[in-house]
Amino acid sequence: MVKLPLESVVAAVPWIATVAPETAFPYTSTTLPVADRLEIVRAYVADDALLPFTAFTVKVTLPSLAAASAPHDARAKDGQAAAPPPPPHRRRPTAALPGDYPVTVVGALYLHVPFCPGICPYCDFHKMRRDEGLVARYLDRLEDEAAELAARYPGPLDTIYLGGGTPSHLTDGELRRVTAMLDRHWGFPARLETTLEADPLTFTPERLALFTELGFSRLSIGVQSTQDPALRFLGRVHDGRQGMQAVDWALASGLAVNVDVMTAVPGQDAERDLRAVAATGVGHMSVYSLTVEPNTPFGRRGVRVDPEREADDFEAAPRVLAGYGLERYEVSNYARPGRESRHNLAVWRGETYLGLGPSAASYLPEGGPYGVRSTNPPIRGWLQGAPGERDPLSAEGLMLERLLTGLRTREGLDLDATEAATGLRLERLAPRWLSDATRHGLLELAGSRLRATAAGLARLDALLRAYARAAA
Numbered sequence: 001m002v003k004l005p006l007e008s009v010v011a012a013v014p015w016i017a018t019v020a021p022e023t024a025f026p027y028t029s030t031t032l033p034v035a036d037r038l039e040i041v042r043a044y045v046a047d048d049a050l051l052p053f054t055a056f057t058v059k060v061t062l063p064s065l066a067a068a069s070a071p072h073d074a075r076a077k078d079g080q081a082a083a084p085p086p087p088p089h090r091r092r093p094t095a096a097l098p099g100d101y102p103v104t105v106v107g108a109l110y111l112h113v114p115f116c117p118g119i120c121p122y123c124d125f126h127k128m129r130r131d132e133g134l135v136a137r138y139l140d141r142l143e144d145e146a147a148e149l150a151a152r153y154p155g156p157l158d159t160i161y162l163g164g165g166t167p168s169h170l171t172d173g174e175l176r177r178v179t180a181m182l183d184r185h186w187g188f189p190a191r192l193e194t195t196l197e198a199d200p201l202t203f204t205p206e207r208l209a210l211f212t213e214l215g216f217s218r219l220s221i222g223v224q225s226t227q228d229p230a231l232r233f234l235g236r237v238h239d240g241r242q243g244m245q246a247v248d249w250a251l252a253s254g255l256a257v258n259v260d261v262m263t264a265v266p267g268q269d270a271e272r273d274l275r276a277v278a279a280t281g282v283g284h285m286s287v288y289s290l291t292v293e294p295n296t297p298f299g300r301r302g303v304r305v306d307p308e309r310e311a312d313d314f315e316a317a318p319r320v321l322a323g324y325g326l327e328r329y330e331v332s333n334y335a336r337p338g339r340e341s342r343h344n345l346a347v348w349r350g351e352t353y354l355g356l357g358p359s360a361a362s363y364l365p366e367g368g369p370y371g372v373r374s375t376n377p378p379i380r381g382w383l384q385g386a387p388g389e390r391d392p393l394s395a396e397g398l399m400l401e402r403l404l405t406g407l408r409t410r411e412g413l414d415l416d417a418t419e420a421a422t423g424l425r426l427e428r429l430a431p432r433w434l435s436d437a438t439r440h441g442l443l444e445l446a447g448s449r450l451r452a453t454a455a456g457l458a459r460l461d462a463l464l465r466a467y468a469r470a471a472a
């Protein structure tokens with residue numbers, strides 16, 4: 001952490017990752033464009049009322065990290081025209097919240113759409129089949145929740161992510177209503193990335209044109225496998241040909257495309273699936289092992305995943321996908337340069353985000369100096385306006401969360417920034433764990449940046465459990 005005169009930082013440093021007034025909630029803005037970051041700093045400086053403190057602690061990113069988080073530059077590198085700079089705006093404290101925490105930057109929004117065309121027996125997300133009456137009540141309640149949330153966190157938003165469930169299972173009219181509602185409250189689309197999750201059977205080329213017209217910039221398609229026996233085992237409603245046709249249509253539409261692929265499925269040749277999808281030229285892939293949760297039909301039926309096969313597929317994925325230009329940037333996510341998911345990166349970097357819809361999670365800058373995790377109730381309670389569960393984080397809890405998400409990513413986490421946010425120094429909190437993990441080649445520490453190695457990523461759960469024991 002360096003302390004510099006603020007104006008000289010504003011004048012000289014191109015990227016500011018964290019502006020952290022000593023007494024306020026850490027003001028993290030790693031996904032914001034440069035102009036906006038500088039605007040935030042200037043807003044603080046210009047307003048005497050906001051200066052009970054005279055020194056700011058400013059963490060400056062290294063150029064290599066700046067490149068990884070520079071969406072406009074990255075778009076240009078990816079061969080597309082660089083997007084025009086977003087309009088200048090002032091995101092600064094505007095109102096007091098209970099507990100005297102000011103409204104601060106929250107630049108990411110997740111909206112949960114719980115309706116699906118079919119229910120997959122392995123799925124433990126909050127989902128259900130659609131019912132017209134239920135969808136109508138869902139949309140009404142969404143309007144109320146959005147109005148309440150936007151009054152506290154007016155944005156503008158950098159990323160919007162419609163996930164589920166299957167958001168593309170909404171009708172055209174329902175999708176128009178959702179996007180118009182988001183537009184009224186925050187502006188739609190978001191400034192950097194606006195994602196829609198979609199099932200292969202829920203769109204055609206004509207419908208993709210509608211998605212584009214509405215403002216979506218990215219489509220995340222749940223293909224899972226290209227092999228019919230594996231798809232039947234997973235209870236998917238599409239077959240291999242339909243999944244690949246959906247990918248081709250999406251790529252032809254000009255949207256940025258992610259494809260979800262599942263591995264370790266009994267009877268599946270995972271490498272063949274990975275190659276088939278990567279060969280389409282898709283810019284992003286999410287690769288997850290089949291996991292069987294006890295509260296699912298698979299769990300109740302006693303379906304088991306072969307651990308050797310799971311380990312083999314986990315090891316194969318980065319090797320196979322690197323051959324197609326898709327590099328692992330998170331333990332389960334691969335992208336061509338500049339095609340990383342900006343929304344997910346914000347979450348993995350520990351930034352705050354808003355959640356809308358039943359069972360949606362938020363991380364909000366309120367409820368204590370380290371923020372609060374909040375999870376909406378499932379649909380029945382949510383429709384009635386029942387409050388969500390709130391879990392104010394402690395310094396130790398925030399440190400654990402930064403490790404949980406940061407170590408999943410190729411960029412890792414910055415221990416100086418983590419200390420600025422938590423007041424805790426990892427080297428003092430768990431010295432033995434850190435030295436053992438680095439000595440065994442599971443973690444690597446370069447300056448203040450801590451990353452998991454490939455071997456560490458393969459043992460991440462065990463590594464983090466060991467940390468929790470060491471820091472207890």
Ligand code: SF4
Nearest residue numbers: 116119120123164165
């Ligand atoms: S489509 Fe997705 S969210 Fe819906 S049941 Fe299947 S896995 Fe779950």
